[in-house]
Amino acid sequence: MPNDAENSPWTKPVTEALRAGPDTRVADIDTDATPGFEGDKELGTRLLEERGTYLSQLQEKLFANGRSGDRRSVLLILQGMDTAGKGGMVRHVIGHVDPQGVDHASFGVPTPEELRHHYLWRINKALPRAGQIGVFDRSHYEDVLVVRVHDLVPERVWSARYDEINQFEREIVDNGTTIVKVAMFISLDEQKKRLAERLERPDKYWKYNPSDVSERALWPAYQEAYQAMLDKTNTEHAPWYVIPANRKWYSRVAVGELMIDALERFRLDWPAAMFDVEVEKKRLALS
Ligand code: AMP
Ligand code: MG
Numbered sequence: 001m002p003n004d005a006e007n008s009p010w011t012k013p014v015t016e017a018l019r020a021g022p023d024t025r026v027a028d029i030d031t032d033a034t035p036g037f038e039g040d041k042e043l044g045t046r047l048l049e050e051r052g053t054y055l056s057q058l059q060e061k062l063f064a065n066g067r068s069g070d071r072r073s074v075l076l077i078l079q080g081m082d083t084a085g086k087g088g089m090v091r092h093v094i095g096h097v098d099p100q101g102v103d104h105a106s107f108g109v110p111t112p113e114e115l116r117h118h119y120l121w122r123i124n125k126a127l128p129r130a131g132q133i134g135v136f137d138r139s140h141y142e143d144v145l146v147v148r149v150h151d152l153v154p155e156r157v158w159s160a161r162y163d164e165i166n167q168f169e170r171e172i173v174d175n176g177t178t179i180v181k182v183a184m185f186i187s188l189d190e191q192k193k194r195l196a197e198r199l200e201r202p203d204k205y206w207k208y209n210p211s212d213v214s215e216r217a218l219w220p221a222y223q224e225a226y227q228a229m230l231d232k233t234n235t236e237h238a239p240w241y242v243i244p245a246n247r248k249w250y251s252r253v254a255v256g257e258l259m260i261d262a263l264e265r266f267r268l269d270w271p272a273a274m275f276d277v278e279v280e281k282k283r284l285a286l287s
Contacts, residue, residue: 009039009047014257020183020240026227031187031246037253044249051256052096058263059097059133061270066131068271071176074262075127075134076255079141079229080184081222082212083194084245085252086137089184092248093256094135103128106137119143119161120168128177133259140165144229149221162232169238178262179238182255183226184245188219 010017017036037044062072076094078086094102105126114122120140128134144165148158169179186194198208215222234240241258245251 009043010036010257011038012036013261014254015261018241018243018254018258020230020234020242024230024242026185026223026230029185029242029244031185031190031244033244034247034250035244037250041247041249044253048092048249048253048256051253051260052093055256055260055263056097058260058268059101061268062133062263062266063098063101063131065268065271066129068274071130072266073128073130073132073134073177074259075136075172075177075179076259077136077139077141077179077181078184079139079145079182080245081186081191082209082215083191084184084186085248086184088248089252089255090135090137092252093259094133097133101132103132103134104137105135107139107142127172130176134177140168141229145222145225148225149218165233166235169235173237178265180258180262181238181240182243182258183230183240184243184251186245188216190246191216
């Protein structure tokens with residue numbers, strides 16, 4: 001259902017509460033915080049269920065319009081360190097909508113074929129079709145994050161990518177896609193807990209990668225890379241939202257609201273019938 005402003009636990013629009021600004025300092029983010037939200041886990045979890053239903057109604061309208069020639073779509077870009085909760089975000093937020101309306105892509109270490117192409121090649125192929133919600137679990141931002149931290153290409157190469165990414169996103173937006181960029185931040189301690197859990201539970205071994213532990217030593221370098229990403233690619237056409245993610249229930253309900261906001265801005269209506277309804281009723285009655 002649409003928001004009931006009177007009873008909403010949100011004290012300000014989530015787009016305002018979470019929008020990155022020129023003063024955003026990655027090192028200073030309170031990863032336990034719940035910006036703009038006055039309520040506990042129980043309320044947040046319950047609200048996500050309600051709002052998930054509303055999100056799916058909006059998505060169905062987007063899909064219906066897409067089938068009727070509307071070019072628009074929404075692309076959710078999820079960035080965050082290992083265990084930040086990107087996969088859970090897809091299951092618990094995007095999981096509310098009809099899977100046929102979702103174009104999902106995750107980006108890992110590039111394949112040999114991908115490495116033979118420009119880094120935006122695999123991204124371009126995965127962009128959402130008209131009427132779809134696209135989700136990127138990691139994205140082209142890896143090419144200025146892990147690539148920068150590990151010197152996988154020379155500095156002069158990765159440093160040119162920020163402007164190139166801004167330009168690339170400009171074109172995507174001009175083609176009718178709203179981009180929702182979400183940077184999820186957990187603390188080093190919280191990551192340790194989550195990795196420890198993966199080692200305690202056989203059903204989570206598959207998510208564990210021994211290199212995740214080595215990456216922890218590079219935390220400051222990653223923070224620097226995330227800072228540069230926010231500083232250089234927080235554009236008007238594709239702004240960043242900074243999500244404290246130690247509390248999973250908060251990050252999920254917050255991103256749910258960001259998606260609802262993006263879809264509401266389309267002011268979607270059901271597409272008009274492409275046939276004469278009265279004529280069809282008569283034909284059906286006689287059939
Ligand atoms: P996961 O999300 O746990 O499946 O891990 C995917 C891994 O792929 C992460 O360690 C990323 O840093 C890595 N990765 C993603 N994109 C790139 C890239 N362009 N170059 C190198 N590594 C990447
Ligand atoms: Mg991983």
